[in-house]
Amino acid sequence: MSSNYKLQKYEAICLILIVMVSKLILNVPYYIIDLVGTGAIINLIYIGLLGFIFVLCLNWLFQKFPNSDIIDISEFLGGKFFKVIMGIIYISFFYLAAYVTLSDFANMLKTIYFNNSPLIFILLFFMIGIVVANLVGLKSIIRTICLVVPFTLVSILVALFAVYDDFSFDKFSPFFGYNMRTTFVNGLLNTFSLYIVTYYYFLMPLLKDSFSYKKVTTWSYIISWLLLFLTVLSILTIFPITNDTEPLNALYLLSRKIELGDFLQRLDAMFVLLWIISIFCYLSVCIFMINRVFKKLTNVTDEKLVSLSTTSIFFGLCLLPFNVAISRFMENNIYRYLIIGITFIGCFIILVLANLKFKFKKGNLQKK
C-alpha cells in the first residue's frame, strides 16, 4: 500500500485530467449545450474565465495552508465537529460522483454492446478493478493514469478532428444562444462542468512539492477547459441542436462518424476501449479520495480494510435499482447543484473564513 505517495507535477496534472476526461466521455458536453443551446461557445468562454479567476483565488487562499486539504482547513476553522461534517459531505459527494459516472457509463455500455447481459455483469468488472487498484495503492493508480491520459487525450482529439469534413459552422448561430439572460445568467449553472476544481481542495497535501500547487492547478485547469471547449465546439458543429435531443454520449456519437477511407469505417469500439480504461482510473481515484477522507475522520490504519469497505458500500450503492432516467435526473438536477453548492460556494466560503481566522490569530499573536 502506498497511500503516502506524493505526486509530481506531471502526475498531479494527469490526475486532474482523468477527472475531466471522464466527464467529457459522459454527458457533460450535452448538458452544457442543452442548457444554453448555440450559446454554449460564448458561455464556455465566459464560465471558463470565471473559473480561472476562481482557481487563482484558490491558489491565493491556499497559500496560508500548505500541506492542508479542505478537511484540515475545516478542522482549523470549526474544530473536529466541523471536520467530521465536511468529511461526511465529501464522502457522500464522491460516492455520488462515482455512482453517477458508473451508472451512466455502464448503461451506455449495456445499450451499445451488452443488450442481453444484466447490468450487474458490467458493474462487477468495474468493482473488481477498483478494489484491486485501491488495494495496490495510490502510486500504481497514478502511474496507470499517467500512461492512460496521453492516449485518451489523443483519442479524444482524434475523435474531435477526424470528423472535420462534417463541420458546419452555420450551426453556431445564433451565437448568443436562446437569449443573453440564458447564456450569461442561467448559464452560470454550467460551471458544474468545471468539476475538477473539487479536486483542487484535496490536492495540496498529495503534492511532493507544495510550491508546485499553483502550476498544477493552472495548467490542469487550462488543459481541461481547452478539452471541454473543443468537445463542445465539435459537437455543436456536427449535431443539430433541438430541444428534444436525446442525452446520448456525444463523444461516442462523434467517434462513430470517423471513417478512414473505405476500409475502416467503424472505429468507435477502439475509442470505447480507451475510455473504459479511463473510467476505471477515474473511479479508482474517487474511491481513493473516499478512503483518504474516511481515514482522516476515523484514524483507521488498516488501509486494506478501509478499501474493501468503501468499495463494498459503493457496490451496494450501484446495485440499487436504477435506470438511465434516474441517473440522468440525478446528474442534471442533483449532482450539478451539489457541485456548485459545495465546490464553488461552500468550500470557498470556508477557505475565506479560514484565511480570516488565520489573519486574526496571527494579529493576536503579534499583539501579545
Add this chain to the structure above:
Amino acid sequence: MNIKNFFNTFFSYKEQENYEFILPNSANNLPETNTQNTTQQIFPTLSVNIEYLKSKYNLLINSDVKIRKFALPIHDKKVPAALLFIDGMVNEETITNSILQPLLLKNSITMREQNENKSGRMLIKNPKSPKINLENFIYNGLIPHNSISKETEFEKVIAKVNGGFCALFVDGVATAFCVETKDIKGRSVSEPISENVVRGPQEAFVENVRVNTSMLRKIVNNENLIIEEVDVGKISKTKVAICYIENIANDDLVAEAKYRINSLDIDYLLSSGQLEQFIKDNPSNTFPQCIATERPDRVSTYLLNGRVAIIVNGTPFVLVVPAIFIDFLTSGEDRNLNYHFANFLKMIRAIALFFAIFLPGLYVAITNYHQELIPSELLFAVANAREAIPFPVIFEIIIMEISFELIREAGLRVSSSFSTTIGIIGALILGDAAVSANIVSPILIIVVAFTGICGFAIPDFALTSSIRIYRFTYIILGFLAGFLGIAFGFFVHFIMLTALSSFGVPYFAPYIPFENLNDNNGYIVKPVWRRERRNQFLNTKRPEAANKISMNWRKHVK
C-alpha cells in the same frame, strides 16, 4: 451471561489453527549433523583429524572422497601425513608433481644434501624440537605451488576441498595446508544459445563461475571491477559472485544486492533462476524483474552503466539488477547497430509485444462483440471461413493455442534430431489437417501463428513465458466481455505492473514516473555520440559516460 460475554463468545476473533504439513519420513528425526556449520578446530594429531574427516564425509559409503596417507621424511624421522581431496575435481598430475613429489623426494634430497654438507648450518635437527616450526617449514619450503593457504578450522578446509582444493594434514601440526588443484571438467566457451546476434561477440558464459568472471574482466579491463564472492546454501555452498564497478555503481544498490544474497537461509542453490526468484522484489508477479543473460558483452555494458551482475556457479545465465521493463525488449545487438536500424528493430519488437499479448484476445472480442470494427469485405471473409466450423471461437482459439504450446514444449524437450519432425507434424496438424477437418478456421491459424511469431520476436525468454500466461487470460476476458474485459484485464495488469520495482527502481522507469529522457534513458536508442550520460534512474557515482563532445576529431575539421 452478560452482553459482553455474549459478544465475546459469538463475535470474537478466534485464531485459526495453523496448518502444518508433516512429511511421513523418518529422516525428519535425524540430527542435522551435516548441515550445521562446523567450527571445529583442526586437531594436532593426524589420526584424530582423519577420523573426524571420515565421519564428516561418510567415507564408508562415499566413494569419490580420497585420503592418501604417507610418511613425510623430515631429517631422520618419518612424520605421518595425509592428503584429502575429491576425485574428479582435482588434477592428479598437479597433486603428484606439486605436492607429493616435493614432499617425498625433494625433502629427502634436501635433508641428505644438508646432512652431507657439514659446513652448512643444520636448521632441522629434530621435528619435535621446540626450535623448529614444522608448519612454516612445510609452507615456505616444501610445497612449490602458487596458491596455498593455511586453515585452522575444519569448516574452511571442507569448503575448499569441496571446491576442488587438496588439503594436507601433518601429524603434530594443528593446521591444514589447502593447495589449489582444481580441475573441474566443464564445457568450453561457445556461442550463445538463446541470444544470437549477427553483429557482436560470439561467446557466451559457461557454468564455471571463475571462467565467467575472467570473461568479464577481459572485457571491462579495469581494476575497479569488483568481484565479491559469497557462498549460498547451507549444504551446497554454491559460489555466487557479485560484480560491480566500484567507482560507478551506486553504493546502496550494491549493498542491497549483497544484503539480499547474504540473508538467504536455504539449504541449496542450484541456478541463477532460483536465485532470481529469491531476490526479486515481488516474487509473485510473473514478469521478470532481473535480466538473465548469457552474453558477457551485455553484462559488461550493464556493469559499465552502473548495474550489478550476479553470477551463480553452475549456471551460464548471469543476473543483472536492477532491471526495468524496456531491458527485456532490448537485444545485445542494439548498441552495435546503426541507431536508425536499432530503433526500427525496437519498434518492431514493441509491436510484437502488443500482438503477442493481445491479438488472440482481441480476435475473440471483435468476433464476438465488436464485429463493426472489421471492414465489410474482411468480415465476409471471416464469416465465410467460419461457416463450416461447428465450435465457438473461444473453443477454437483455446484448442489452437494449447496445440501451439504443446508443439513448442515438445520441440524443446526432445533431442534436436526429433524437433524438426515435431515441427513438421505440428505444422501439418495445425496448418492443414485441422482446417480440412473443419475444426478451426484458416483465419484463426493465421492469428495463432502470427501471435507465436510475435512471441519469438521478443528477446527475453522470461518475458515471453509471462506473456504466454497472460495471453490466455485476455482470451477468456475477451470472450466474457469483449473490449470491456480486455480493458479490465489491461487496467488490473497495469496496476500490478506499475506497483513493481526492481531493487528500488520503478519497473516502467524512465517513463513512469517520468524522467528526463535526454539522459540516454529511454527506449529509443540514441546515436552513439549522444550517449553521454548513464541511466538517471540508477543514480550512479559517475553520471557522465562520455565527454560532451566525444568525437574530438570533429573539432579539428575546418
